[in-house]
Amino acid sequence: MSGLPTRQIPGVYHRRFGEFLVTGISDGYVEMGYNIFREFEPQDVDLMMARDHRVSPPRISVNCFLVRGPAGTVLIDCGSADKFGPTAGKLFENLEAAGVDPSEVDHVLLTHCHPDHSSGLADPKNGRRLFPNATVIANRKEIEHWFSDEEMASVDERKRLRYFGWTREQVEPYREKHLRLADDGEEVLPGIRLVECAGHTPGHSTWLIRSQGQQMIVWGDLAHVPEIQVARPEVSMSFDHDPDLAAKNRTALLARIFEEDMLVAGMHIHFPGFGWLVRESSGYRVATEQWNFEI
Ligand SMILES: [Zn+2]
Numbered sequence: 001m002s003g004l005p006t007r008q009i010p011g012v013y014h015r016r017f018g019e020f021l022v023t024g025i026s027d028g029y030v031e032m033g034y035n036i037f038r039e040f041e042p043q044d045v046d047l048m049m050a051r052d053h054r055v056s057p058p059r060i061s062v063n064c065f066l067v068r069g070p071a072g073t074v075l076i077d078c079g080s081a082d083k084f085g086p087t088a089g090k091l092f093e094n095l096e097a098a099g100v101d102p103s104e105v106d107h108v109l110l111t112h113c114h115p116d117h118s119s120g121l122a123d124p125k126n127g128r129r130l131f132p133n134a135t136v137i138a139n140r141k142e143i144e145h146w147f148s149d150e151e152m153a154s155v156d157e158r159k160r161l162r163y164f165g166w167t168r169e170q171v172e173p174y175r176e177k178h179l180r181l182a183d184d185g186e187e188v189l190p191g192i193r194l195v196e197c198a199g200h201t202p203g204h205s206t207w208l209i210r211s212q213g214q215q216m217i218v219w220g221d222l223a224h225v226p227e228i229q230v231a232r233p234e235v236s237m238s239f240d241h242d243p244d245l246a247a248k249n250r251t252a253l254l255a256r257i258f259e260e261d262m263l264v265a266g267m268h269i270h271f272p273g274f275g276w277l278v279r280e281s282s283g284y285r286v287a288t289e290q291w292n293f294e295i
Pocket of ligand 1: 114116117221267268
């Protein structure tokens with residue numbers, strides 16, 4: 001039979017949050033290998049993924065979040081562009097499907113500089129800013145680290161290209177006039193605050209949105225594989241900058257999110273990426289939000 005669909009319609013999901021409209025926008029997904037985990041055996045990965053009927057080794061969803069309201073038009077993270085093959089790099093087509101032109105974005109907030117989060121800023125061929133009217137806001141520590149020549153000289157070739165090289169390629173076009181550095185705890189825009197959760201990268205950050213007495217946390221890479229790391233926060237990734245610090249800060253922040261009953265928006269929670277933490281024997285689980293027709 002011809003004419004049947006061979007792919008999904010675009011990945012866009014709107015949600016009201018107090019005075020804001022928050023839109024989960026899919027950048028696609030990436031198939032990973034067992035080697036993404038640090039000191040965690042493939043058979044344990046298989047077991048935990050099977051429990052949630054997930055493929056193993058895991059497929060990692062990549063989401064960005066558009067936040068519109070009192071802070072203007074804000075995009076949190078900007079996906080992987082062409083850095084992760086054909087299943088990722090869908091941000092721009094999905095933004096278009098959502099009826100948003102990149103020129104309308106006032107601010108791009110970064111959770112951190114890794115190629116699945118910060119590759120949509122600029123065209124690598126000519127340095128053109130893909131969000132021509134936006135100011136990028138990022139944790140000062142994150143930018144200082146990736147722009148440090150000394151740090152860059154201390155790592156292997158692969159990291160030098162993928163982390164330092166690609167960050168510079170993407171951020172440099174904004175650096176002089178369109179980049180704002182922020183610190184832990186700072187309210188960078190009305191209702192949006194930087195909450196640092198370092199370890200995965202030196203300045204890995206989450207963005208806490210407050211409106212009308214509610215809290216939402218856009219948690220970046222607090223968990224790459226929620227089925228595993230939310231249940232077992234001590235499990236770190238092989239590409240964590242400081243895996244022990246990442247685990248320690250993840251454990252503490254998960255507890256705070258649970259205690260304060262925050263809505264979670266996760267870059268690597270399966271699309272559309274919203275949910276709440278519920279307690280499980282050893283840790284937590286993400287109870288993903290039901291689909292709502294009315295926004
Ligand atoms: Zn990531």
